[in-house]
Amino acid sequence: MLMAIGSSTLTYRVVLGEHNLAVEDDGTVVAEVEKIVVHEKWNSFFIINDIALIKLTEPVQESDTIQAACLPPSGLELENDYPCEITGWGRLSTGGPLAEVLQQALLPVVDYATCSQSDWWGGLVRTSMLCAGGDGVVSGCNGDSGGPLSCQRNGLWEVHGIVSFGSSWGCNTAKKPTVFTRVSAYIDWINEKISEN
Structure with a gap:
């Protein structure tokens, strides 16, 4: 996604499979961002609704270094001391x-x-x-x-x-x-x- 701020343009990208920032890792994938969706009721002062979604331009294949995680069920609250x-x-x-x-x-x-x-x-x-x-x-x-x-x-x-x-x-x-x-x-x-x- 490109965003115009003043006279400069920001380009966002997502890096997947990264581990050591000082070394070019095998299996690292750079994905282009199509869209960022910020929660419409996000409030930076009260730090509420602090969530956004990133839509990539293309799907990313899983590998040894890139694995998807699941989302929890709606409303689930983990108990105290859950690891x-x-x-x-x-x-x-x-x-x-x-x-x-x-x-x-x-x-x-x-x-x-x-x-x-x-x-x-x-x-x-x-x-x-x-x-x-x-x-x-x-x-x-x-x-x-x-x-x-x-x-x-x-x-x-x-x-x-x-x-x-x-x-x-x-x-x-x-x-x-x-x-x-x-x-x-x-x-x-x-x-x-x-x-x-």
């Missing part, structure tokens, strides 16, 4: 360098009742969000935004979250888990946009 994995090339620590190699870490789910407590995220967290981590040791960090929180359920990997925000006090702040858009809250919207586009 999930965050992946991304964000900063390795608060203010630290960006990762060159894809990072992966276990981030257990923090249920809404806990995450919405006043000494956790309080009223900043909504039921359309999912919290994970918060132990003060492992978390998402700047640069991980938009990446997945993947959870294995019934033998299949599902994308349950999309990295939305973290603490301004630091990436590994206790009781400030990484906050994700809860994908299961948007299944009807995803299906509607896929059928329209």
Whole structure:
């Protein structure tokens, strides 16, 4: 998709199968973007409806390095401490360098009742969000935004979250888990946009 901003033009592309950004990986595929569909009620100030879909110009074939993940059932909420994995090339620590190699870490789910407590995220967290981590040791960090929180359920990997925000006090702040858009809250919207586009 091309977007005109002032006098410059931005071109978006999707890179699949990437692992080490410093090395040309075998099996990496660069796909052109036909369209980006941003949620029509997205609000960057309150960080709500923080979700978008990307339509590629052509289908991508699965391979050893490119595999599809499933979507969770509509409305599903994982229980507290459910084991999930965050992946991304964000900063390795608060203010630290960006990762060159894809990072992966276990981030257990923090249920809404806990995450919405006043000494956790309080009223900043909504039921359309999912919290994970918060132990003060492992978390998402700047640069991980938009990446997945993947959870294995019934033998299949599902994308349950999309990295939305973290603490301004630091990436590994206790009781400030990484906050994700809860994908299961948007299944009807995803299906509607896929059928329209």
